[in-house]
Amino acid sequence: MPARSVLWFRRDLRLDDHPALARVCRESESFLPVWIDDPEDSARYGEGRASRWWLRRSVESLAKLLRAHGQELVVLHGGTRNCLEAFVRAEAVTDVYAHRRHEPQAVADEEALGDTFARSGVRLHLLPDAYLHDPARLLTATGHPFRVFTPFWRRLEQELPALPAALDPPALPPPWTAGGAIPTRAETCFGEREPAWTRKFETLWTPGTVAALARARSFFEQRARHYKLERDRLDRAATSGLAAPLHFGEISARRLEFHARDRSRTHPDEQAGIDAFRRQLGWREFARHLLVHDPALVSEPFDRRYRDFPWSDDAERLAAWKEGRLGPPLLDAAMRELWNTGTMHNRARMNVAGFLTRMLNVHWRHGLSWFAETLLDADLANNLLGWQWASGCGADAAPFVRLFNPELQAQRFDPEGRYIARHLHRPDPQASDPLPPSDGRKAPLLIPDRATLRREALVRYERWRSRPTVDDTP
Secondary structure: OOOOEEEEEOOOOOOOOOHHHHHHHHHOOOEEEEEEEOOOHHHHHOOOHHHHHHHHHHHHHHHHHHHHOOOOOEEEEOOHHHHHHHHHHHOOOOEEEEEOOOOHHHHHHHHHHHHHHHHHOOEEEEEOOOOOOOOOOOOOOOOOOOOOHHHHHHHHHHHHHHOOOOOOOOOOOOOOOOOOOOOOOHHHOOOOOOOHHHHHHHHOOOOOHHHHHHHHHHHHHHOHHHHHHHOOOOOOOOOOOOHHHHHOOOOOHHHHHHHHHHHHHHOHHHHHHHHHHHHHHHHHHHHHHHHHHOHHHHOOOOOHHHHHOOOEOOHHHHHHHHOOOOOOHHHHHHHHHHHHHOOOOHHHHHHHHHHHHHHOOEOHHHHHHHHHHHOOOOOHHHHHHHHHHHHOOOOOOOOOOOOOOHHHHHHHHOOOOHHHHHHHHOOOOOOOOOOOHHHOOOOOOOOOOHHHHHHHHHHHHHHHHOOOOOOOOO
């Protein structure tokens, strides 16, 4: 009986530089591409409803690409393990190809499926995706995971010359015919109604691998040269806009690395900006590296000493932070940027996260949860690293006593106030409400002045630091 192969897509929604696709095309005379619409994906990948909006359109884009190559995306509905096991059994599948994931729940799925398939003689081929490094292999000289970014990046840079070349999309073999009923087409596979507040994304973003590749080309041609000098400027469009495409696998980190190399060769005067961008790719790799070696980060601080830090669950302060009514213009503009666009400039993210956790003393998990819900590019590893870093309990975190001043940050990174004006004052009367609809008319929260908040934060930290403890740092 000929092999019946399946390519299982997850957060690798592309045909370009897709190692699992290349492998199945090389080893199989035919295959079926499969996507599983699982209601538990939000918890598995650290995504919320904004990311769900992007995911839906990214899957539709992938389905159109596959259709143009003679393939139809098979969509299964329900729990990942049950769906895939049932499909493999009903269709007498012999081989399943997929990229290995690194989120703890996804890893658990892979282990359970591997056990089940092995008992029935089905081969599960889990390949590394086209990242810049294998998180399990890159270790310090003493054989331990890296805990600080700079030495991690230096080591990774030493490895990058040996990085395999990015793969062009292969010619796809024909599909085999499934005997059972194939569920709905990708364009109708998401059954739930999207929340009204996600409609605004339609005019702002174009998900899908075609748009991602075009965005990458545009970045390297127009903005990479200035990236080092301008990436922190809130008032300028200097960043790549590739966070969501990277999370959903519409473009690979490896493809971007080779784009960067090509641009450096032809435009050596742009090397500084290009290297600064590559370093940001390295930061994403560092986030994945930490999560692979310490899966407990989904609920535990990297610095375990912070387990008993006296965070609060102040609902009023958290609500005011979410709704952009804390008072400091930079912070409120940033939160409204998030609500209106589904993204937030990284410099602004550091400011709002540090203020919520260090100054307002609200637990970092609450901020993490709101970012997961409202970011189009919500990524579990990246979100965890960012929030724990900002609150002082994460890897490579700045000392807790380093407290951003939002007024000085605005003067430095938005000197003419354009970012604040764009997101806080909304001169366009036709623009959508910049706040969550149920809370848009609430007054600013009355909080102590920044000097008082800073003094309270430092006193709180010193009391905690001087407590009698047992060192349980990993």
